[in-house]
Amino acid sequence: MSNTTEEDQTHLLLKKRATLTAALQSEPYDLITYIQRAQVHADLGYPDLAVGDYYRALLLTDEVANEGFEYHEQAVEALREQCRSGEGNGEGEAWQVPEMLKWKGDYKDRSEGLGEMPKSGDINGGFTNGEESSEAGSKEEGRRELIVRLASIKCYRGLALNLLLCGCLKSAYDFCLRGLAIAKDDGYWKHRKDYILLMAKRRLKVDEVDISSLPDQGVVRREAYPWNTHEPDRFSQESLDTLSKELSVCAPKLEVRVTELPILLEAYKESDNFGITPTIKQLGLFAKEDIEPGEEILHEISLLAANNLLKESLCDACSSSLPGLSMDSEVVACPDCDDIMFCNQECLSLAQESYHPAVCDKDLDTIAKDPDPAEKPFALYLLLLGRALAMSETQSIHPLDLKEVKYIWGDFLPSSVNAVPLSPSSEPPPIWTLPFSFAGNVSGPLHLLEKMEIDVFASIDSYDLWIFNTLYAKFRGTASARVNKKTGHPEVAAVHPLWCLANHDCDPNVSWEWGARMKFWCRTARIGGKKGGVRKGEEILNHYTDVELKVKERREWALGSLGGFCMCDRCKREAGDFGGWGSMMGDIDGICGTV
Numbered sequence: 001m002s003n004t005t006e007e008d009q010t011h012l013l014l015k016k017r018a019t020l021t022a023a024l025q026s027e028p029y030d031l032i033t034y035i036q037r038a039q040v041h042a043d044l045g046y047p048d049l050a051v052g053d054y055y056r057a058l059l060l061t062d063e064v065a066n067e068g069f070e071y072h073e074q075a076v077e078a079l080r081e082q083c084r085s086g087e088g089n090g091e092g093e094a095w096q097v098p099e100m101l102k103w104k105g106d107y108k109d110r111s112e113g114l115g116e117m118p119k120s121g122d123i124n125g126g127f128t129n130g131e132e133s134s135e136a137g138s139k140e141e142g143r144r145e146l147i148v149r150l151a152s153i154k155c156y157r158g159l160a161l162n163l164l165l166c167g168c169l170k171s172a173y174d175f176c177l178r179g180l181a182i183a184k185d186d187g188y189w190k191h192r193k194d195y196i197l198l199m200a201k202r203r204l205k206v207d208e209v210d211i212s213s214l215p216d217q218g219v220v221r222r223e224a225y226p227w228n229t230h231e232p233d234r235f236s237q238e239s240l241d242t243l244s245k246e247l248s249v250c251a252p253k254l255e256v257r258v259t260e261l262p263i264l265l266e267a268y269k270e271s272d273n274f275g276i277t278p279t280i281k282q283l284g285l286f287a288k289e290d291i292e293p294g295e296e297i298l299h300e301i302s303l304l305a306a307n308n309l310l311k312e313s314l315c316d317a318c319s320s321s322l323p324g325l326s327m328d329s330e331v332v333a334c335p336d337c338d339d340i341m342f343c344n345q346e347c348l349s350l351a352q353e354s355y356h357p358a359v360c361d362k363d364l365d366t367i368a369k370d371p372d373p374a375e376k377p378f379a380l381y382l383l384l385l386g387r388a389l390a391m392s393e394t395q396s397i398h399p400l401d402l403k404e405v406k407y408i409w410g411d412f413l414p415s416s417v418n419a420v421p422l423s424p425s426s427e428p429p430p431i432w433t434l435p436f437s438f439a440g441n442v443s444g445p446l447h448l449l450e451k452m453e454i455d456v457f458a459s460i461d462s463y464d465l466w467i468f469n470t471l472y473a474k475f476r477g478t479a480s481a482r483v484n485k486k487t488g489h490p491e492v493a494a495v496h497p498l499w500c501l502a503n504h505d506c507d508p509n510v511s512w513e514w515g516a517r518m519k520f521w522c523r524t525a526r527i528g529g530k531k532g533g534v535r536k537g538e539e540i541l542n543h544y545t546d547v548e549l550k551v552k553e554r555r556e557w558a559l560g561s562l563g564g565f566c567m568c569d570r571c572k573r574e575a576g577d578f579g580g581w582g583s584m585m586g587d588i589d590g591i592c593g594t595v
């Protein structure tokens with residue numbers, strides 16, 4: 001397929017996506033439109049976004065099927081409209097199977113069947129139970145039940161396939177089992193399950209695979225989506241002025257500037273030795289005046305913070321450790337909910353203005369707390385996402401327009417690089433870098449929203465899956481974590497939107513530490529003992545990893561947050577010292593931490 005044809009096709013699909021999104025904004029409980037949008041997302045090469053839509057459609061099938069559910073009536077009404085034959089409002093015959101749910105024989109032979117589906121008549125319209133019924137009511141119900149069942153099967157299939165494409169094998173397998181439960185002898189599910197197991201064996205490099213240990217962490221496209229109108233031009237004068245204004249309050253000696261940074265690679269390349277490293281335009285922090293060794297350079301309190309400890313006494317707003325109770329303690333509790341404590345009145349007031357009303361007394365306190373050690377980084381990212389959603393809700397600001405989020409680095413790749421080639425003969429496969437899981441990106445955020453009593457169907461303008469993904473992309477490049485020195489596990493994470501504009505160097509001129517709060521100061525000495533201090537015009541050089549480590553470990557630790565191997569002068573020098581870079585690929589999480 002020629003490039004122009006592919007571009008045209010992408011353009012048409014994007015237009016279709018926009019139309020379907022607008023339709024969902026005016027009719028949020030319409031499961032058929034969700035399924036249609038899922039298919040468009042899949043065709044555009046966003047299997048993760050297809051998963052999000054199939055899952056919302058599946059939730060709506062439950063709403064239709066269960067009278068006691070909150071959105072039952074709206075979901076039934078929306079489905080009735082979609083299932084009316086003929087044109088015209090409310091005129092046609094009710095409960096006809098929509099075209100898109102009709103069996104197209106897309107897996108082998110129709111005779112492999114849909115299990116316990118109607119045995120006589122055409123599967124596309126064979127409402128055995130309904131047609132045999134003499135009562136109009138139960139006939140309608142029979143038809144509706146069948147349509148809901150066909151829609152559920154469509155969703156299970158879509159979920160299993162697209163989760164598989166994202167690399168979330170365990171979740172894909174689970175949806176196969178759920179599909180199989182309602183369409184028992186459908187050969188599709190056996191075929192799909194076998195394929196998932198085959199993929200798992202290849203990925204784990206084993207001959208036999210235990211279902212409970214199927215990999216569930218995948219990767220998806222990390223990009224500023226073509227329809228994302230919230231991303232600012234970070235290099236425009238307007239953006240630089242906004243950031244400088246913020247900085248002047250909490251870091252009067254610093255300014256933000258556009259700078260050039262090397263494009264970092266995930267593997268050693270010979271050309272790096274000859275100094276032909278390509279660069280990319282980014283932002284950085286620079287000194288406007290001389291800064292003395294030991295001087296505090298920034299006073300930034302961020303409420304975009306979260307901790308995964310269930311019983312520790314931490315301030316809910318800034319995650320500082322709370323002092324023990326004493327007569328002169330400034331610690332205060334929220335007057336309206338149990339057990340939520342703050343350092344002092346200032347933190348309580350900030351929380352009330354910023355995020356707390358959205359979660360106050362809403363029973364969210366245990367979500368993602370005290371997770372399994374392996375889940376800790378993911379749980380922290382989910383909690384950070386939850387905090388951003390609560391901020392958005394409390395302040396009535398779109399999540400991507402929050403000041404803590406808007407200008408931060410997302411490490412996005414252009415859509416064209418990420419794109420799945422539409423032509424079957426195209427190659428190579430796309431490079432995707434955003435970690436993705438069903439629990440972390442789809443069901444977890446929806447669960448948080450439901451707990452906040454937000455209608456997850458009527459709020460896609462603010463809480464669609466692509467918005468969660470964009471937030472995650474930004475957090476993964478910028479969040480810092482406080483690591484428990486005994487266990488080595490991250491426990492607190494925060495995004496400091498101004499501090500995170502500082503770039504990394506393994507010979508940093510500044511330092512930061514999680515004490516009670518995060519502290520940022522100018523180092524008194526550089527690596528190797530040279531005196532500290534930053535001269536006017538020099539760049540602020542932060543550290544994303546423990547600079548006491550050896551070059552190999554430093555590079556491994558900083559890989560996630562830097563997006564490649566560190567190429568600072570110290571690393572290049574030290575890597576040369578022991579004669580090569582070796583193999584440094586690792587599954588390093590992007591949270592930068594003190595170790």
Ligand SMILES: C[S@@+](CC[C@H](N)C(=O)[O-])C[C@H]1O[C@@H](n2cnc3c(N)ncnc32)[C@H](O)[C@@H]1O
Binds near residue numbers: 284409568
């Ligand atoms: C926390 S942000 C730092 C601020 C960022 N430059 C910006 O424009 O907002 C981290 C990203 O900056 C870039 N970066 C920071 N230090 C770097 C370095 N020493 N070499 C190359 N890229 C660096 C990487 O792309 C990394 O993912």
